Amino acid sequence: MDNRKIHSLQLLILLFITEKATAFLFAPATVARAAGQDAWLSELLFCMPAGLLVAVVCVFLARHFPEEPLPFYLPRLVGKLPGKLLAATYAVVFTHLTAVIISETAQFIHTAFFNLTPLLFLEIIAAGAALYGTSLGIEVIARQAELVFVLFLFSMLLVIALVIPDLKISNFLPVAENGILPIIKGAPVCCAWRGEIFLILMLYPYLENRQEDMKLAISTVVFSTFVSIVFLIITLGVFGGPFTAQQTFPILELARYIQLAVIIERLEILIVIIWVAGAIVKLAVFYHAACISAASVIGRKKSSRFFIIPIGIATAIIAEVLYPSHFKLASFLNQAWPPYALVTELLLPLGLLIIACWQKRRRVKNDSHAPSPRATS
Amino acid sequence: MLEGIKWLLRIISRRWRTDRRRGHREATGREYPSYRDRSQNSSGNSLQKYQKYTRQYTRRQPTLPLPSDYEKKSISTRLEENRQTLRRVFPHASDLVYREISIGSKKPHKALLAYIDNLTNCDLLHRDIIHPLAATRNHLPSDLTARWVKEHLLSPGKIAEQHRWAEVIEAIVRGGAVIFLEGESKALIATVPEDVSRGVGKPLSETTVRGPADAFNERLCTNIALVRRRLATPYLAVEYIQIGQTTKTQVAVLYLRDKAQESIIQEIKKRLQHIHRTDAISSGQIEELIQDHPYSIFSTIHITERPDKIVGNLLEGKVALLVDNTPFAMIVPATLASMLQSPEDYYNRYWFSSFIRILRWFSLVAALLVPSIYIAITSYHHELVPTVLLVSIVASREGVPFPAVVEALLMEIAFETLREAGVRLPAPFGQTLSIVGALIIGQTAVSAGLVSTVMVVVVALTAIASYTIPTITLANSIRILRFLMMIAAAFLGMFGVMVGLVLIMFHLCSLNSFGVPFLSPLAPLNLSDLKDAMVRLPNRLRRKEEGQQHGQPQNT
Numbered sequence: 049m050d051n052r053k054i055h056s057l058q059l060l061i062l063l064f065i066t067e068k069a070t071a072f073l074f075a076p077a078t079v080a081r082a083a084g085q086d087a088w089l090s091e092l093l094f095c096m097p098a099g100l101l102v103a104v105v106c107v108f109l110a111r112h113f114p115e116e117p118l119p120f121y122l123p124r125l126v127g128k129l130p131g132k133l134l135a136a137t138y139a140v141v142f143t144h145l146t147a148v149i150i151s152e153t154a155q156f157i158h159t160a161f162f163n164l165t166p167l168l169f170l171e172i173i174a175a176g177a178a179l180y181g182t183s184l185g186i187e188v189i190a191r192q193a194e195l196v197f198v199l200f201l202f203s204m205l206l207v208i209a210l211v212i213p214d215l216k217i218s219n220f221l222p223v224a225e226n227g228i229l230p231i232i233k234g235a236p237v238c239c240a241w242r243g244e245i246f247l248i249l250m251l252y253p254y255l256e257n258r259q260e261d262m263k264l265a266i267s268t269v270v271f272s273t274f275v276s277i278v279f280l281i282i283t284l285g286v287f288g289g290p291f292t293a294q295q296t297f298p299i300l301e302l303a304r305y306i307q308l309a310v311i312i313e314r315l316e317i318l319i320v321i322i323w324v325a326g327a328i329v330k331l332a333v334f335y336h337a338a339c340i341s342a343a344s345v346i347g348r349k350k351s352s353r354f355f356i357i358p359i360g361i362a363t364a365i366i367a368e369v370l371y372p373s374h375f376k377l378a379s380f381l382n383q384a385w386p387p388y389a390l391v392t393e394l395l396l397p398l399g400l401l402i403i404a405c406w407q408k409r410r411r412v413k414n415d416s417h418a419p420s421p422r423a424t425s
Numbered sequence: 426m427l428e429g430i431k432w433l434l435r436i437i438s439r440r441w442r443t444d445r446r447r448g449h450r451e452a453t454g455r456e457y458p459s460y461r462d463r464s465q466n467s468s469g470n471s472l473q474k475y476q477k478y479t480r481q482y483t484r485r486q487p488t489l490p491l492p493s494d495y496e497k498k499s500i501s502t503r504l505e506e507n508r509q510t511l512r513r514v515f516p517h518a519s520d521l522v523y524r525e526i527s528i529g530s531k532k533p534h535k536a537l538l539a540y541i542d543n544l545t546n547c548d549l550l551h552r553d554i555i556h557p558l559a560a561t562r563n564h565l566p567s568d569l570t571a572r573w574v575k576e577h578l579l580s581p582g583k584i585a586e587q588h589r590w591a592e593v594i595e596a597i598v599r600g601g602a603v604i605f606l607e608g609e610s611k612a613l614i615a616t617v618p619e620d621v622s623r624g625v626g627k628p629l630s631e632t633t634v635r636g637p638a639d640a641f642n643e644r645l646c647t648n649i650a651l652v653r654r655r656l657a658t659p660y661l662a663v664e665y666i667q668i669g670q671t672t673k674t675q676v677a678v679l680y681l682r683d684k685a686q687e688s689i690i691q692e693i694k695k696r697l698q699h700i701h702r703t704d705a706i707s708s709g710q711i712e713e714l715i716q717d718h719p720y721s722i723f724s725t726i727h728i729t730e731r732p733d734k735i736v737g738n739l740l741e742g743k744v745a746l747l748v749d750n751t752p753f754a755m756i757v758p759a760t761l762a763s764m765l766q767s768p769e770d771y772y773n774r775y776w777f778s779s780f781i782r783i784l785r786w787f788s789l790v791a792a793l794l795v796p797s798i799y800i801a802i803t804s805y806h807h808e809l810v811p812t813v814l815l816v817s818i819v820a821s822r823e824g825v826p827f828p829a830v831v832e833a834l835l836m837e838i839a840f841e842t843l844r845e846a847g848v849r850l851p852a853p854f855g856q857t858l859s860i861v862g863a864l865i866i867g868q869t870a871v872s873a874g875l876v877s878t879v880m881v882v883v884v885a886l887t888a889i890a891s892y893t894i895p896t897i898t899l900a901n902s903i904r905i906l907r908f909l910m911m912i913a914a915a916f917l918g919m920f921g922v923m924v925g926l927v928l929i930m931f932h933l934c935s936l937n938s939f940g941v942p943f944l945s946p947l948a949p950l951n952l953s954d955l956k957d958a959m960v961r962l963p964n965r966l967r968r969k970e971e972g973q974q975h976g977q978p979q980n981t
Contacts, residue, residue, distance in 0.1 A: 058949060157920050161805065165917075173917065177924045177931075184935040191934035191948035192927075198947075314809050317919060324923040325930075 083234030544600030
């Protein structure tokens with residue numbers, strides 16, 4: 049592609065920030081609503097395996113075409129016209145997901161700070177900042193993710209350290225009170241977030257040291273599950289299951305709850321800061337994916353810059369029209385998002401992987417005298 | 426409509442033309458020449474200014490003989506002809522001295538010495554050139570050659586033989602003394618420069634407590650000497666590149682051959698050669714022309730006036746650019762971390778240096794964000810301040826007629842004005858300014874109810890924080906961005922501050938300085954380089970590491 053390279057650690061951080069930026073705030077309440085005090089079990093038992101499955105599928109698929117992002121090799125896998133259609137679908141999916149993230153960002157700011165400011169205005173500001181990042185290229189976004197990661201780590205540790213004295217073990221007991229069913233019910237939403245690791249399909253060509261791809265993908269999933277569990281444990285331990293489920297943004301409440309001496313209080317500003325920074329990185333990554341998918345439809349890699357502004361405008365409009373209130377956004381996230389993610393993040397890549405394997409086997413069979421160099425991968 | 430505009434333009438232009446004619450008539454008592462007269466090259470004195478004007482702006486073929494006409498010509502064997510040529514090349518140079526000398530007493534050979542007396546040292550010239558030539562009692566060969574004169578008579582160390590006018594003219598404007606010999610087609614060029622610079626002074630913009638107190642001055646050779654004295658190694662490379670058609674500014678590229686990366690050196694030379702026709706008075710112009718992001722608000726070239734800083738950076742494998750007539754040298758590639766370092770960090774104990782470095786990062790953020798955070802909190806997020814503090818802030822703002830943003834902008838602009846006045850002010854007025862500034866800003870503005878006391882604290886804090894940044898260019902960038910952040914905070918509170926910060930971070934991430942990311946080793950993260958970026962670890966640890974990397978060009 050642009051011949052720019054991202055180191056595997058950078059990509060890990062980028063994918064981590066990309067997932068956590070929104071999951072961090074929206075996931076805990078949703079999981080707790082279904083699973084109560086066992087939400088952390090739901091993360092551990094179902095989300096991590098689901099994330100790992102997506103990671104493995106996507107890395108195997110990406111290894112078949114290491115030099116191109118997903119939409120560009122679709123025509124070679126499923127035929128020219130279906131491939132283009134599928135690429136266009138992915139362009140629409142990414143544009144839509146970007147709109148969802150924009151609206152998540154704007155809703156959050158709206159709820160936390162600016163109740164009177166029109167949502168569209170906040171959406172445009174957030175989208176504009178992200179589009180600037182996208183226009184600078186994926187390498188810059190990766191560096192930005194590293195900076196944000198430092199902020200992220202710092203504030204996470206601060207919140208954890210200040211809250212630990214208030215943890216009550218009794219809030220977790222009894223474990224699995226109502227059997228396994230509520231735990232399963234809590235899983236889909238956070239599985240969908242964990243599945244965002246599938247972005248590796250779009251970023252694989254930029255990876256510098258490809259021999260570490262699998263390690264990187266797996267450790268991203270494990271690390272982000274770990275962080276999720278830590279935060280779930282803290283939130284549940286302080287607030288208890290029912291109260292966590294009632295909140296819109298439990299982590300924000302957690303930060304509001306912190307009070308140390310008289311000076312350190314109302315730390316939610318920290319959460320907001322890292323959240324906004326992370327969300328903009330996430331937006332930039334999704335915009336990047338959307339632009340590349342759109343460019344693949346017309347078949348030219350370099351034209352992805354051309355799509356930045358049209359897609360930016362489209363996302364702001366979609367966000368405003370489809371999700372004008374928190375209620376609509378939440379109902380999308382709780383009901384439509386898990387199956388939607390299942391198809392785009394797992395089933396489609398899995399199908400493509402099967403086709404790719406089948407094609408390779410046929411190719412190997414056809415010219416068994418001169419095996420292709422990809423046969424080893 | 427269009428007709429009306431055309432008519433107006435015609436009237437205005439005619440009016441302007443007649444005015445100019447009348448002015449010319451009153452000034453010279455002569456009629457203003459018509460276009461035809463002007464285009465024909467008349468030698469009238471009153472027209473020279475105009476010719477200069479046209480030459481400059483219409484790029485017409487110059488009518489005066491210029492040195493470029495003589496570039497391909499060779500020197501004549503006849504003295505008189507050479508003198509005529511010089512007269513034509515330097516028609517109005519009263520300070521160009523022609524001196525005829527007879528070499529030998531029995532059968533004198535004639536020689537002509539020409540130099541610009543303001544650029545050459547008269548004592549040296551007399552002692553080393555005129556005296557040996559005129560007073561020689563040696564046995565002269567019958568055909569006196571330039572080589573013989575150079576080897577037997579002249580004393581200065583640096584003498585060149587040239588036979589082209591281009592080199593001769595170049596040497597004269599650079600302060601050389603040129604000797605022509607009758608019957609010889611070569612000229613001798615001796616360098617006896619007049620030292621017109623001030624001595625080595627103290628650094629004005631980068632002071633240290635413990636470090637050496639010598640700073641660069643305007644002379645390139647002094648500056649290179651200051652660096653070379655600290656680096657007694659044949660690996661130190663010094664390469665001259667000339668820039669500017671008229672100024673012919675010398676730029677010296679300095680690097681250690683065993684440490685610097687070849688690709689960076691090549692890139693620098695390429696960029697310098699690319700601008701070789703652009704006249705440059707100081708390093709600031711060259712800096713702007715060769716940097717990677719000319720439109721960025723941040724400079725990606727490090728500027729310093731301290732030779733010890735240059736040496737430290739050369740040892741790290743960086744490349745230094747020294748420009749003649751400028752006391753500021755450039756270091757490339759630059760990173761944000763290197764711009765937040767002072768050479769003093771290496772002279773103090775590492776505990777203290779690390780503490781100071783972390784403090785500088787905090788003050789960088791403070792200089793950028795403190796006023797905007799104040800605006801955001803007082804305008805939007807009262808709930809974020811602890812109640813006791815909020816009460817005192819509100820109490821101090823009682824009676825202030827402006828919203829926080831106006832108050833803050835007012836004070837910041839007042840401060841910036843004061844700072845600028847302080848820099849431009851002649852030294853004797855400094856006392857006045859400081860009293861007036863301190864009284865007005867510190868005391869009177871508050872008691873008059875224009876600003877709150879907390880605001881004064883905020884501005885003072887910001888000012889102090891911005892002065893801890895050791896590099897001027899970086900401090901200036903932060904100064905401008907501070908205003909943008911204040912406006913962002915006024916519109917969108919903390920969200921605005923954060924979005925502004927994200928944009929700045931995006932921009933910083935996108936910057937490169939000669940192939941090196943500007944934010945390295947932070948982003949892309951490099952843990953081993955962080956040891957000498959955010960903090961300073963003890964020298965022993967660092968030296969061990971350098972020992973391991975020995976022989977490889979260091980990746981800066």
